[in-house]
Amino acid sequence: MCSVQNGIKEESLFDPKILYNLDFSKSTTQYNPAVSVKDPGEGLYMRPLCRSDYDEGYMSLLSQLTKVGDVSREEFEARFSAMESCPDSYYIVVIEDIMTKKVIGSGTLVIEQKFIRKCSSRGRIEDIVVSDQYRGKQLGKLLVDTLMILSQQIGCYKVSLECKDNMVNFYSQFGLAKEEGQNYMCRRFKEM
Amino acid sequence: MCSVQNGIKEESLFDPKILYNLDFSKSTTQYNPAVSVKDPGEGLYMRPLCRSDYDEGYMSLLSQLTKVGDVSREEFEARFSAMESCPDSYYIVVIEDIMTKKVIGSGTLVIEQKFIRKCSSRGRIEDIVVSDQYRGKQLGKLLVDTLMILSQQIGCYKVSLECKDNMVNFYSQFGLAKEEGQNYMCRRFKEM
Numbered sequence: 001m002c003s004v005q006n007g008i009k010e011e012s013l014f015d016p017k018i019l020y021n022l023d024f025s026k027s028t029t030q031y032n033p034a035v036s037v038k039d040p041g042e043g044l045y046m047r048p049l050c051r052s053d054y055d056e057g058y059m060s061l062l063s064q065l066t067k068v069g070d071v072s073r074e075e076f077e078a079r080f081s082a083m084e085s086c087p088d089s090y091y092i093v094v095i096e097d098i099m100t101k102k103v104i105g106s107g108t109l110v111i112e113q114k115f116i117r118k119c120s121s122r123g124r125i126e127d128i129v130v131s132d133q134y135r136g137k138q139l140g141k142l143l144v145d146t147l148m149i150l151s152q153q154i155g156c157y158k159v160s161l162e163c164k165d166n167m168v169n170f171y172s173q174f175g176l177a178k179e180e181g182q183n184y185m186c187r188r189f190k191e192m
Numbered sequence: 193m194c195s196v197q198n199g200i201k202e203e204s205l206f207d208p209k210i211l212y213n214l215d216f217s218k219s220t221t222q223y224n225p226a227v228s229v230k231d232p233g234e235g236l237y238m239r240p241l242c243r244s245d246y247d248e249g250y251m252s253l254l255s256q257l258t259k260v261g262d263v264s265r266e267e268f269e270a271r272f273s274a275m276e277s278c279p280d281s282y283y284i285v286v287i288e289d290i291m292t293k294k295v296i297g298s299g300t301l302v303i304e305q306k307f308i309r310k311c312s313s314r315g316r317i318e319d320i321v322v323s324d325q326y327r328g329k330q331l332g333k334l335l336v337d338t339l340m341i342l343s344q345q346i347g348c349y350k351v352s353l354e355c356k357d358n359m360v361n362f363y364s365q366f367g368l369a370k371e372e373g374q375n376y377m378c379r380r381f382k383e384m
Contacts, residue, residue, distance in 0.1 A: 082279070086281055117258070156381060186374075
């Protein structure tokens with residue numbers, strides 16, 4: 001297991017203290033039963049993504065979300081290092097099943113630095129996924145909530161995400177709303 | 193003037209060679225009369241954002257787009273350095289009026305590194321602005337076209353942008369399309 005417990009930063013994508021010190025009084029949503037970053041559920045453990053998560057099924061988890069392709073350990077580690085080399089930009093939070101040592105949930109907050117808004121930053125929530133066997137345990141909610149609070153604490157002037165029609169209702173509990181007259185346009189260059 | 197002509201990298205946000213060597217055979221749009229990165233129009237000069245652009249009216253240009261607020265030279269330079277410290281992430285292209293030495297157009301391509309899609313990257317086009325006196329000269333089109341081609345050349349698996357209803361038509365010429373059932377949701381934390 002990636003040893004970030006007790007706030008020790010060791011091969012984790014960002015300082016775990018940032019995660020464990022978040023102020024959840026800023027949460028806009030409710031849990032029943034109560035779960036939290038420090039106690040996401042029985043046998044579960046929430047932490048930053050670690051370099052060793054290639055061996056804990058991280059890519060396999062992502063494949064439940066979208067196309068992933070074959071990624072070698074070297075490619076994974078190169079990407080991990082590339083993210084690390086961008087200070088204060090990539091916050092990937094995962095949930096691990098302590099027994100199986102598998103990563104079973106993940107969510108990403110990416111920070112874009114701006115010159116506008118007094119050189120502020122904008123957050124984007126990306127790639128939220130919970131393994132199918134672990135759904136219905138409020139883990140997706142906890143991941144999004146955590147990243148929303150993190151984006152606010154970092155000082156983002158806004159945070160956004162893209163989602164399918166059937167998820168609009170789910171995301172509205174975090175204070176996210178569709179903006180009237182604002183469109184999302186996209187061009188895809190390649191399949192993988 | 194920021195001396196990036198002839199591909200010399202000096203205090204520019206990214207290597208100007210990347211800009212001047214783009215393959216415009218990948219362009220999806222038409223110009224009349226012809227303009228290009230190397231010749232964006234009489235008396236105009238296209239290049240990466242430079243550290244000295246604080247003095248060339250860059251923040252004032254951005255204020256035509258959205259709220260900017262008071263930004264000191266130190267704050268501007270700190271933000272410039274922070275962007276520079278994220279390798280291969282921030283590509284801000286500007287157009288300068290050579291006579292007035294003012295930046296009169298700008299567009300940003302931000303790269304988000306992913307683990308999905310074989311550790312691919314996603315591009316986002318942000319903060320496109322052309323000074324009101326310079327509109328109708330195909331400069332916005334040239335900026336977006338340039339950033340689209342750049343995103344493809346970098347190897348992004350997709351590129352996206354957000355825009356108002358009345359701009360959907362304009363952006364469709366670059367191969368950008370609204371995606372059915374895909375929503376953009378946002379939460380704003382502060383005014384500035």
